[in-house]
Amino acid sequence: MxxxxxxxxxxxxxxxxxxxxxxxxxxxxxxxxxxxxxxxxxxxxxxxxxxxxxxxxxxxxxxxxxxxxxxxxxxxxxxxxxxxLIWGVHVAQNSNYKTSEDLKGTKAAISRYGSGSHLMAYVHAKNHNWDLKTDLNFEIINDLNGAVKGLTEGDADYFLWEKFMTKPLVDQKVFRHIGDCPSPxxxxxxxxxxxxxxxxxxxxxxxxxxxxxxxxxxxxxxxxxxxxxxxxxxxxxxxxxxxxxxxxxxxxxxxxxxxxxxxxxxxxxxxxxxxxxxxxxxxx
Missing domain, CATH: 3.40.190.10 (Periplasmic binding protein-like II)
Structure with a gap:
């Protein structure tokens, strides 16, 4: 075998x-x-x-x-x-951010450098004409559970993850879904x-x-x-x-x-x- x-x-x-x-x-x-x-x-x-x-x-x-x-x-x-892959753009339920445009210059939660959540943050930023050098900041959160903690406690401001896997967290009012970013x-x-x-x-x-x-x-x-x-x-x-x-x-x-x-x-x-x-x- x-x-x-x-x-x-x-x-x-x-x-x-x-x-x-x-x-x-x-x-x-x-x-x-x-x-x-x-x-x-x-x-x-x-x-x-x-x-x-x-x-x-x-x-x-x-x-x-x-x-x-x-x-x-x-x-x-x-x-x-x-x-x-349809990446959902998520913020904490009680966040003041309402749209992707509001996230310019804030901190993205990523599982790790080189991950999809990291690379797609660049695609998301480019889609909104941000400066990739000054408008992107990152906080490593390891996984989905880490993202819940990071966004809820304010260590990061938004999180890109597969839309359907995060939907239960949106339904539970842990995350709020404010946009999509499909991989090109x-x-x-x-x-x-x-x-x-x-x-x-x-x-x-x-x-x-x-x-x-x-x-x-x-x-x-x-x-x-x-x-x-x-x-x-x-x-x-x-x-x-x-x-x-x-x-x-x-x-x-x-x-x-x-x-x-x-x-x-x-x-x-x-x-x-x-x-x-x-x-x-x-x-x-």
Missing amino acids: KTVNIGGVPEHFNLAWHLTIDSGAYEKQGINLNWIDYPEGTGAMCKALRSGEIDMAVILTEGIIKDIIAGNPSKIIQTYVQTP WPCFVIAAREDFISSNSSTIKSILNIINNTTSEFKDIPSIDKTIAHQYNQKIEDVQDWLKLTESSQQLTDEATVIEVQKQLFALDIIPKTVDYNKLTALI
């Missing part, structure tokens, strides 16, 4: 992985797929890939591109979710360490075949909306909205997308250079 460690966020996007693991599909192929949750998100997974703690990750597109350029010895092997690219990719790719291509192919068969039919699974709502503490109408807005992918991320993401990250001064497509991707 070949053990493969894979990381991802504990969110509804990754339910398909848990369904396939629970079904025993990987074990039938001689694979012990060990899923590790990373509530801290992309920055933590980049670190785990670098250290060898995990072999693969389901990770935000912008975050892994940035980290590969910064020296992470990994490659993107497939797009996982083709549609953008496909949101999640599957990445793997280069050394793992070079010696485990057949194992990776088996894993991708299993997960792709499930994601391609995910919306047709009976009562999938009820399953997601129950497992992730969501209202069923919110889950149904999320399902309408979300499309998976079973293909390697195309060159035009990789170039466009790099262009935008470079323009935001998030990456120091752009690199060739084959430096960032690997065809399995």
Whole structure:
């Protein structure tokens, strides 16, 4: 049995992985797929890939591109979710801020530097024509629970996180949702360490075949909306909205997308250079 460690966020996007693991599909192929949750998100997974703690990750597109350029010895092997991630802009329920424009020069809560919440704060700032050097400030809060504490206690002023995962906190009047900031690219990719790719291509192919068969039919699974709502503490109408807005992918991320993401990250001064497509991707 070949053990493969894979990381991802504990969110509804990754339910398909848990369904396939629970079904025993990987074990039938001689694979012990060990899923590790990373509530801290992309920055933590980049670190785990670098250290060898995990072999693969389901990770935000912008975050892994940035980290590969910064020296992470990994490659993107497939797009996982083709549609953008809808980042909600949140403030504490009792905050005086009413609109995104009010947040100029205030402090953004981020899970860690290099995370999606960090990088998307730049996209949000650019969308509002802020000065990226003077109008952005950050407070590291680690995860969603840290954001609740940070915003409630005033250590930070706003927080960008996936809109549907934070909806229960809005419903509970912990956060107030004041806007959206969709990522301008496909949101999640599957990445793997280069050394793992070079010696485990057949194992990776088996894993991708299993997960792709499930994601391609995910919306047709009976009562999938009820399953997601129950497992992730969501209202069923919110889950149904999320399902309408979300499309998976079973293909390697195309060159035009990789170039466009790099262009935008470079323009935001998030990456120091752009690199060739084959430096960032690997065809399995």
